[in-house]
Amino acid sequence: MTKKQKKGLVRIGITTLLYIAGIVSEHAQWPGFVWIMAAAYLLISYDILRKSVINIMHGEIFDENFLMSVASLGAVALGQLDEAVAVMLFYQIGEWFQSYAVSKSRKSIAALMDIRPDYANIEQDGKIVQVDPEDVQPGTVIVVEPGERVPLDGVVESGTSSLDTSALTGESVPRSVRPGSDVISGCINQSGVLYVKTTKPFGQSTVAKVLELVENASDRKAPAEQFITRFSRIYTPVVCALALALAVLPPLLFQQPWTVWIYRALTFLVISCPCALVISVPLSFFGGIGGASRAGILVKGSTYLEALEDVKTMVFDKTGTITRGTFQVTEIKPADLPAERLLMYAAAAEQHSSHPIAQSILRKAQELHDAPVLTAENVQEIPGHGVSADVDHQHILAGNTRLMESQGIPASILPAGSGMGTVVYIAVNGVYAGMIEISDEIKEDSATALTLLRRYGLKKFVMLTGDNEQVAERVAGQTGIDEYHASLLPQDKVEILTRLLSQDKTAFVGDGINDAPVLAAADVGIAMGALGSDAAIEAADVVLMKDRLTQIVTAIAIAHKTLRIVRENIVFALGVKVLILILGALGMANMWAAVFADVGVAFLCILNAMRCLRVPEILLD
Numbered sequence: 001m002t003k004k005q006k007k008g009l010v011r012i013g014i015t016t017l018l019y020i021a022g023i024v025s026e027h028a029q030w031p032g033f034v035w036i037m038a039a040a041y042l043l044i045s046y047d048i049l050r051k052s053v054i055n056i057m058h059g060e061i062f063d064e065n066f067l068m069s070v071a072s073l074g075a076v077a078l079g080q081l082d083e084a085v086a087v088m089l090f091y092q093i094g095e096w097f098q099s100y101a102v103s104k105s106r107k108s109i110a111a112l113m114d115i116r117p118d119y120a121n122i123e124q125d126g127k128i129v130q131v132d133p134e135d136v137q138p139g140t141v142i143v144v145e146p147g148e149r150v151p152l153d154g155v156v157e158s159g160t161s162s163l164d165t166s167a168l169t170g171e172s173v174p175r176s177v178r179p180g181s182d183v184i185s186g187c188i189n190q191s192g193v194l195y196v197k198t199t200k201p202f203g204q205s206t207v208a209k210v211l212e213l214v215e216n217a218s219d220r221k222a223p224a225e226q227f228i229t230r231f232s233r234i235y236t237p238v239v240c241a242l243a244l245a246l247a248v249l250p251p252l253l254f255q256q257p258w259t260v261w262i263y264r265a266l267t268f269l270v271i272s273c274p275c276a277l278v279i280s281v282p283l284s285f286f287g288g289i290g291g292a293s294r295a296g297i298l299v300k301g302s303t304y305l306e307a308l309e310d311v312k313t314m315v316f317d318k319t320g321t322i323t324r325g326t327f328q329v330t331e332i333k334p335a336d337l338p339a340e341r342l343l344m345y346a347a348a349a350e351q352h353s354s355h356p357i358a359q360s361i362l363r364k365a366q367e368l369h370d371a372p373v374l375t376a377e378n379v380q381e382i383p384g385h386g387v388s389a390d391v392d393h394q395h396i397l398a399g400n401t402r403l404m405e406s407q408g409i410p411a412s413i414l415p416a417g418s419g420m421g422t423v424v425y426i427a428v429n430g431v432y433a434g435m436i437e438i439s440d441e442i443k444e445d446s447a448t449a450l451t452l453l454r455r456y457g458l459k460k461f462v463m464l465t466g467d468n469e470q471v472a473e474r475v476a477g478q479t480g481i482d483e484y485h486a487s488l489l490p491q492d493k494v495e496i497l498t499r500l501l502s503q504d505k506t507a508f509v510g511d512g513i514n515d516a517p518v519l520a521a522a523d524v525g526i527a528m529g530a531l532g533s534d535a536a537i538e539a540a541d542v543v544l545m546k547d548r549l550t551q552i553v554t555a556i557a558i559a560h561k562t563l564r565i566v567r568e569n570i571v572f573a574l575g576v577k578v579l580i581l582i583l584g585a586l587g588m589a590n591m592w593a594a595v596f597a598d599v600g601v602a603f604l605c606i607l608n609a610m611r612c613l614r615v616p617e618i619l620l621d
Contacts, residue, residue, distance in 0.1 A: 287612030
């Protein structure tokens, strides 16, 4: 509880005691009732009255402070001191619970904000010196002691340890690192001392990007939030005009008593206060975003939370999304040269590529300890085709059938793979030399995730891949994909996604390595397991920190729950207000009913909104 909340609670408590004392003195006919109630009124309402005056001076007249001030001062003028105090007291109680609910919903986000490192250790003259992470330049070797947070992204130079990534991903299992391992900022070093060579300045580090994403999440308002903002700007002046008409017209036109209709008008004002809507709708979205961040899901704003609920078609990248992306060479089929030589040619050509297929060829080549080390020159990566390079005075091509055909090697002479993996064809000096088959495993939760997503109303699953037809067909059949498109170039993926966007609300899910254009084009771009990918964090609307498809189900579940609660609050608040407004205008609802219609409804809506913080536990594991 904050200091401000504690002070507010003390003020509410003192006012309550004064109010009880005033009621007792009135019933016992003791002197001092007016003074006690006046003291209680000033204590509980001075900040509301002050805000109202300041807002009027700035031209902001029609807000809840104005409504409460007019209604309570009118009750004082009519001699209803006890009701004036009660209106303000219950309003302040509602405001206190709102403040408490907001601070509670901020806790999960505040915990995430704690990942910001306070310092970085560098070695100077044989001593460890603490410096600001923002002052550390890329290429600097920093020292991370056990128990300390990794301050910047980098590569382990020396040392072995385990990293606690739970603050970033919600993952409880530590991640082992050794020399050559990439480390990202925000993780906690659990055991050994690590010497890390930084690769990025602090402003471009993972932790800085995540913090910026969370801090800016509230700037992107959902249509429901924007509706409430526009609604309150029109609604408040209208109800003020109606209250004025209620106070003036019956006495002037029908010679009704002024006090009766002024009292009804004041009651009407209290009832009409739009606190429940103005507070609970943004609070619901804030709670949904906070609950998602606690589950390792970063949503860039409530507009994307609302868009997630409407998604009917989900498009997946294959490698690293539906499959593990950890390829292994399963077969080498040379044509006219030794298998070892074929592998070394392919490895040399692929050595500068970060693609998972290229990395699997390099790993296989590294297993051949006595094999000659070949260097490549004039390396050219051809997107969607493969690579070409000059290796050991030979021109090497490594890629798919499109690459071979573009170089005059007909597809008819290329042998087919087993259908269980991706085939890389190798050509030497324009002559087909052999093939390497590489297999990838489907993630164990892929089929389960798609089954669960259908329960949330998703109608169609599409897979886009640059892989061959046989592999795409096998993966689609084993996971429940409705439609797949194989052998695609990067621009083909965007073209197919554009067509799908014209048919339904569509989300694209990728691993974030090379999917930035498609992530940006989708209605909702979801990057999974892409915490270390700058392109993913920039382009995606939702970032899943864990490399699990079931996290998408969690994100969809959070979106559905949040929007359901938002709609419940809107319907409940408006329904109760309209009913009691009619009763108040007819004289069938007094100031106590008005207090319930304002503070009571707001309080119930706030309690309902706080449910957004709870993530469906069944989907967390």
